[in-house]
Amino acid sequence: RKEVEQDPGPFNVPEGATVAFNCTYSNSASQSFFWYRQDCRKEPKLLMSVYSSGNEDGRFTAQLNRASQYISLLIRDSKLSDSATYLCVVLNAGNMLTFGGGTRLMVKP
Amino acid sequence: NAGVTQTPKFQVLKTGQSMTLQCAQDMNHNSMYWYRQDPGMGLRLIYYSASEGTTDKGEVPNGYNVSRLNKREFSLRLESAAPSQTSVYFCASSVLTGEVTGNTIYFGEGSWLTVV
Numbered sequence: 001r002k003e004v005e006q007d008p009g010p011f012n013v014p015e016g017a018t019v020a021f022n023c024t025y026s027n028s029a030s031q032s033f034f035w036y037r038q039d040c041r042k043e044p045k046l047l048m049s050v051y052s053s054g055n056e057d058g059r060f061t062a063q064l065n066r067a068s069q070y071i072s073l074l075i076r077d078s079k080l081s082d083s084a085t086y087l088c089v090v091l092n093a094g095n096m097l098t099f100g101g102g103t104r105l106m107v108k109p
Numbered sequence: 110n111a112g113v114t115q116t117p118k119f120q121v122l123k124t125g126q127s128m129t130l131q132c133a134q135d136m137n138h139n140s141m142y143w144y145r146q147d148p149g150m151g152l153r154l155i156y157y158s159a160s161e162g163t164t165d166k167g168e169v170p171n172g173y174n175v176s177r178l179n180k181r182e183f184s185l186r187l188e189s190a191a192p193s194q195t196s197v198y199f200c201a202s203s204v205l206t207g208e209v210t211g212n213t214i215y216f217g218e219g220s221w222l223t224v225v
Contacts, residue, residue, distance in 0.1 A: 008149060043199055043216035097214060101151040
């Protein structure tokens with residue numbers, strides 16, 4: 001079993017739709033959690049950190065469920081520019097980051 | 110502010126050839142990393158350096174060597190390239206502190222390597 005697992009997609013949604021991705025992690029001692037965005041043939045960039053109480057940044061909402069060991073990302077009112085691959089990232093002991101395989105989102109007009 | 114700079118951006122090698130990927134950061138970060146990314150596999154850690162003068166193996170170190178030349182520079186060397194090393198390579202640096210607000214890793218733009 002991979003340490004961080006994501007549905008690879010692609011998720012094909014129309015503009016304006018709401019879409020959600022989940023990510024599961026296997027290490028119960030994981031400390032911190034993040035969502036990164038990666039555009040085609042570009043480097044990953046931090047989208048948002050995920051806090052225990054859940055957090056929102058504009059149209060993006062991240063949630064953490066430690067009991068079930070998953071994190072989620074909700075995107076409201078999808079834009080064409082949201083089309084990208086979203087990487088779930090977990091920080092473990094020793095400050096080591098583990099990346100999920102990514103979920104590809106395609107927003108269509 | 111250049112951030113993380115890696116070279117070359119594209120390279121084609123023949124099996125058995127050697128090459129070095131160069132990486133430099135200007136953010137005064139202690140930690141630096143080399144990842145490879147293959148389709149459907151996500152980013153996998155090859156080697157990392159928690160501080161100047163130290164290096165450690167990551168998940169997939171075989172076939173690679175690294176040098177932390179100074180605080181700014183961290184190079185990755187392929188001594189005898191193999192087709193299985195065809196991949197996209199990302200250098201990164203970070204200020205990971207264990208606190209969420211201090212955790213950010215910055216990536217270079219990537220190096221596309223093809224071994225034929």
